[in-house]
Amino acid sequence: MEGGAGDEMAPYRAEFVPGYSLPRASCITSLDFPKLLSPETIWVETWALDMPCDENEISMPARLSIASACSALENFRLDLVDEIPSSEPNMRSTWRTAAAQGFSQLPRTIKDMTLYRGDSGRLDESAKQLQMFSMQLRHLRIESLEILRGLFCPDGLGLPIEAHWPYLETLHLKDQYYVTPPFHGELQPAYDLIRERYLNKLYTNLGHAAQKMPCLKSVILTFRNLDHExxxxxKNKRYNLTLCVMDNYQPSHEFLEAWKVPGESLQPCINKFWRETTYPSWPPS
Structure with missing residues (x-):
């Protein structure tokens, strides 16, 4: 939305009145907030254009408040869109604080969570609360977001002692968004190095966290704007780890150690861009 002077403005999102307490609901086990679209006539000079517009939009803190009132909630889908421009730092700070508090108040009955954004965004302050909350989940899916490398392993090799995901079976991080630096052709080798370091750190952190997931059955990591997976x-009662090695990427020693790759070597499979290894059980001994 644009202001009269061309300044970017945050779109309206409904909020609860401060101090309002929602009644508890024990009959709701699954919760989503789908968008409702209706045609809106937009006049462009001398002709009309019918465009779909969002209706009944409420803020993410309000959605989290609703979810927190559902004491039997098991399955929760949440769009993390905020659409608050950087020109509104106070509003963004208030929103993030409320969102982090909302995550901390979600019911412990939730076992299946999907977080997504229609456009690309990132997990920031909410990531800290999400890491703690994810330790109770069986299934976690994060779609179309920039995954911070510290989401599951905050300081690289040193997982905090309490970091443990005893129930997690599914961890799907699909269409993750890699934020590329401004491109200058003559600096291509530097950008390649930045991308490689990013991937190594992300893969390594994820590998260390995966060792703390004894019930793990499926991990998928894909990118919206990188040909890496x-x-x-x-498969056949064995755990199979496959990795796409596009753009001359080679897994680092830290990656191989984090995933406890047998012999510290991934074997070719499918075609020249893929490598794999297998484990008889998980986590590997």
Whole structure:
């Protein structure tokens, strides 16, 4: 939305009145907030254009408040869109604080969570609360977001002692968004190095966290704007780790150690861009 002087403005999102307490609901086990679209006539000079517009939009903190009031909630889908421009720092700070508080108040009955954005965004302050909350989940899916490398392993090799995901079976991080630096052709080698370091750190952190997931059955990591993939799946009663090695990427020693790759070597599979290894059980001994 644009203001009269061309300044970017945050779109309206409904909020609860401060101090309002929602009644508890024990009959709701699954919750989503789908968008409702209706035609809106937009006049462009001398002709009309019918465009779909969002209706009944409420803020993410309000959605989290509703979810927190559902004491039997098991399955929760949440769009993390905020659309608050950087020109509104106070509003963004208030929104993020409220969102982080909302995550901390979600019911412990939730076992299946999907977080997504229609456009690309990132997990920021909410990531800290999400890491703690994810330790109770069986299934976690994060779609179309920039995954911070510290989401599951905050300081690289050193997982905090309490970091443990005893129930997690599914971890799908699909269409993740890699934020590329401004491109200058003559600096291509530097950008390649930045991308490689990013991937190594992300893969390594994820590998260390995966060792703390004894019930793990499926891991998928894909990117919206990078031709790289990682997948852990069960095939023929064995755990199979596959990795796409596009753009001359080679897994680092830290990656191989984090995933406890047998012999510290991934074997070719499918075609020249893929490598794999197998484990008899998970986590590997």
């Amino acid at each position: 990682l997948e852990l799946s069960i």
